[in-house]
Amino acid sequence: MNWFKNKTFRILFFIGAALIIGAIPLTFSFPASGKLGLFMTIAGGGVLGIAISLRLQSRAKDKKPHENNLKRKAWKEFLSLIGFSVFGFFIYGLLTYTDVKGMPMLIGMGVMLVSMVIGGFVVKRQKGETVTPEFDERELTLLQRAASIGATCFMLYAVIIMMVMFSLIGGRGMVPMWSIPVALFVGLLFAGTVQFLILMHHIKDDGKTIIGEAV
Amino acid sequence: MTRLKKKAWVEMAATGILFVLILIQSFLRLVQVNAQGIHLVFIMLFVGVPTGVIMYHIEYRRFRQCDEREKKIICKAFLISAFVFIFYLILFSLSAFFLIGGSGNIPVVFMPTMVLVGVFLGQCTQSFIILIECAKDDNE
Numbered sequence: 001m002n003w004f005k006n007k008t009f010r011i012l013f014f015i016g017a018a019l020i021i022g023a024i025p026l027t028f029s030f031p032a033s034g035k036l037g038l039f040m041t042i043a044g045g046g047v048l049g050i051a052i053s054l055r056l057q058s059r060a061k062d063k064k065p066h067e068n069n070l071k072r073k074a075w076k077e078f079l080s081l082i083g084f085s086v087f088g089f090f091i092y093g094l095l096t097y098t099d100v101k102g103m104p105m106l107i108g109m110g111v112m113l114v115s116m117v118i119g120g121f122v123v124k125r126q127k128g129e130t131v132t133p134e135f136d137e138r139e140l141t142l143l144q145r146a147a148s149i150g151a152t153c154f155m156l157y158a159v160i161i162m163m164v165m166f167s168l169i170g171g172r173g174m175v176p177m178w179s180i181p182v183a184l185f186v187g188l189l190f191a192g193t194v195q196f197l198i199l200m201h202h203i204k205d206d207g208k209t210i211i212g213e214a215v
Numbered sequence: 216m217t218r219l220k221k222k223a224w225v226e227m228a229a230t231g232i233l234f235v236l237i238l239i240q241s242f243l244r245l246v247q248v249n250a251q252g253i254h255l256v257f258i259m260l261f262v263g264v265p266t267g268v269i270m271y272h273i274e275y276r277r278f279r280q281c282d283e284r285e286k287k288i289i290c291k292a293f294l295i296s297a298f299v300f301i302f303y304l305i306l307f308s309l310s311a312f313f314l315i316g317g318s319g320n321i322p323v324v325f326m327p328t329m330v331l332v333g334v335f336l337g338q339c340t341q342s343f344i345i346l347i348e349c350a351k352d353d354n355e
Binding site: 100155167 | 242245246247248249250251252253255256259263290293294297298300301304305308309310311312313314315316317318319320321322323324326327329330333334337
């Protein structure tokens with residue numbers, strides 16, 4: 001497999017897999033180990049996610065000179081979304097199964113999310129200083145348009161899902177807590193897919209125009 | 216007052232009145248009578264879809280009348296407000312998830328409240344961004 005030729009990916013993949021495999025006996029055989037198994041699984045999933053993201057980014061760097069920037073970006077974002085959904089689903093399922101709750105858990109997750117956002121911001125800023133902008137004005141407009149349509153789809157989805165659930169269950173009913181983040185992430189996946197399809201549609205139109213002009 | 220400023224204030228006031236005073240009150244009333252069933256979905260669709268289509272057409276016609284600079288500001292404000300809305304929903308649902316726990320239950324009335332407050336927050340953000348951009352232009 002091409003991916004395993006990359007040394008960093010190989011190392012990160014084996015660390016992630018080892019953490020997850022190591023967590024299984026801890027979770028099922030030694031209940032006294034507390035939440036250690038859970039944290040190991042989350043860490044393993046995170047390491048696998050990082051490995052795949054890094055590999056996707058390095059593949060994107062090895063682009064051919066004639067390759068469309070917009071197409072590359074669309075595919076990259078879509079694959080990242082799919083990867084995030086798969087690993088997010090895995091980690092989320094585990095969190096639901098183990099029923100973790102309480103203020104310390106919330107604070108811990110908050111600290112982790114904030115540090116991830118700050119880390120991502122710093123990395124993006126450093127990259128922004130070194131890499132020249134790769135999109136022209138027209139491509140930026142297309143990107144903005146696709147993002148707007150994706151966001152509108154998400155809003156519509158959120159309102160419709162809320163309305164349907166409220167009406168079917170009834171005002172005084174209860175919903176399982178796990179269903180709300182699931183509905184939200186399905187909506188994000190839907191919006192990301194719509195954005196990807198719109199970008200690909202524009203790219204296809206561009207290809208036709210260029211061929212037409214050449215003829 | 217410029218067209219953009221007027222739009223920002225009118226939209227914020229309209230959203231505030233519509234969502235906070237009318238829609239949330241209506242949902243609370245539906246909770247009181249414990250309304251449920253597929254007929255309620257159809258009633259909501261029957262009211263919501265034409266209203267949405269009419270609002271979209273009015274908004275689109277106004278948008279086409281704007282100049283390039285105004286269009287750019289509106290698009291930027293909309294994108295930022297959409298991200299605020301999404302971020303708010305993620306934050307709200309994950310906070311509730313970690314506080315209550317995955318196997319817990321939550322009253323269904325939280326869902327419309329969460330979404331409607333999110334839409335109101337998004338609209339406020341959009342209006343504030345438009346007003347800030349207008350103020351920047353005035354200063355220049």
